[in-house]
Amino acid sequence: MRTLVHAPAAGLSHHPPAGHPEHAGRLEAVLRAVTAAGLTARTEFSPAGRAALERVHVPGLINQVFAASPDEGETALDADTWMSPGSLEAALTAAGAGMAGVDAVMAGEAEAVFVAARPPGHHAEPGRAMGFCLFNTVAIAAAHALSHHGLARVAVIDIDVHHGNGTQAWAEQEPACLFASIHQGWIYPGTGAAHETGRHGNIINTPMPAGTAGPAWRRAVEHSILTRLDAFEPDMVLVSAGFDAHRDDPLAGLSLDDEDYAWAGGALAAAARRHANSRLVCVLEGGYDCAALERSAKAFLSALQTA
Numbered sequence: 001m002r003t004l005v006h007a008p009a010a011g012l013s014h015h016p017p018a019g020h021p022e023h024a025g026r027l028e029a030v031l032r033a034v035t036a037a038g039l040t041a042r043t044e045f046s047p048a049g050r051a052a053l054e055r056v057h058v059p060g061l062i063n064q065v066f067a068a069s070p071d072e073g074e075t076a077l078d079a080d081t082w083m084s085p086g087s088l089e090a091a092l093t094a095a096g097a098g099m100a101g102v103d104a105v106m107a108g109e110a111e112a113v114f115v116a117a118r119p120p121g122h123h124a125e126p127g128r129a130m131g132f133c134l135f136n137t138v139a140i141a142a143a144h145a146l147s148h149h150g151l152a153r154v155a156v157i158d159i160d161v162h163h164g165n166g167t168q169a170w171a172e173q174e175p176a177c178l179f180a181s182i183h184q185g186w187i188y189p190g191t192g193a194a195h196e197t198g199r200h201g202n203i204i205n206t207p208m209p210a211g212t213a214g215p216a217w218r219r220a221v222e223h224s225i226l227t228r229l230d231a232f233e234p235d236m237v238l239v240s241a242g243f244d245a246h247r248d249d250p251l252a253g254l255s256l257d258d259e260d261y262a263w264a265g266g267a268l269a270a271a272a273r274r275h276a277n278s279r280l281v282c283v284l285e286g287g288y289d290c291a292a293l294e295r296s297a298k299a300f301l302s303a304l305q306t307a
Ligand SMILES: [Zn+2]
Pocket: 160, 161, 162, 242, 244, 285, 286, 287
């Protein structure tokens, strides 16, 4: 697939307190992977505007995040979720880069766009910032595809090791979006049980036990997610591309390796080609061992390009 990378420079200026696992070095690792995969990132994007944010988030949450933005030092939105002076711009520009990714695949400039941004987004609910996430980048991009581009159906596939509770909370109100998450069960944020299917039946949750390795994870993706994706026939596939299901990741306990991310990139690209006119937008979420993150992101990006 012809692949572009959107890596807003502002993503390097979001600084939770020292020792926080979600630090700028993660993005630097992903940018090394981008270079190693032979790609060059676009780095300048317009920040998402208020109307784009309000497709996903309630005004009160948007006001809260803007008000919490510090002039110096750091402020906490909860025990995990922090803002430094550069965080608001980083989060708004991440969302802008995600929407620009949607625009690029709709315009035929690329088949796949990988959005290398931070902070991550998939834990941010319509009314609550949490889990390192301020605004829900992938949901804002999906809503942009539906509202601005008029697509009938989009799918968001979440392969981060943590359940994408924020994206699910939005998709539960948006039956034009199929949301499917595979994650380690019974860890943060505590949601994502298989019985959570949403009142419109457009939610798929596939929790995996600790220690699950690549072969079982791949089978679950094929049987639980790709089969449903095929039946849904989306016009665009978006991916919450977290790399923290890797065996080396310190925050969780699944046991994927680099090659599993190559497989995932290839499988998701193939699904986008089958149903979505090769429209694929992937958004970076977690991944907290920088060496594993760099290798996994390179494997994923290389697989997109050769798919
Ligand atoms: Zn995660």
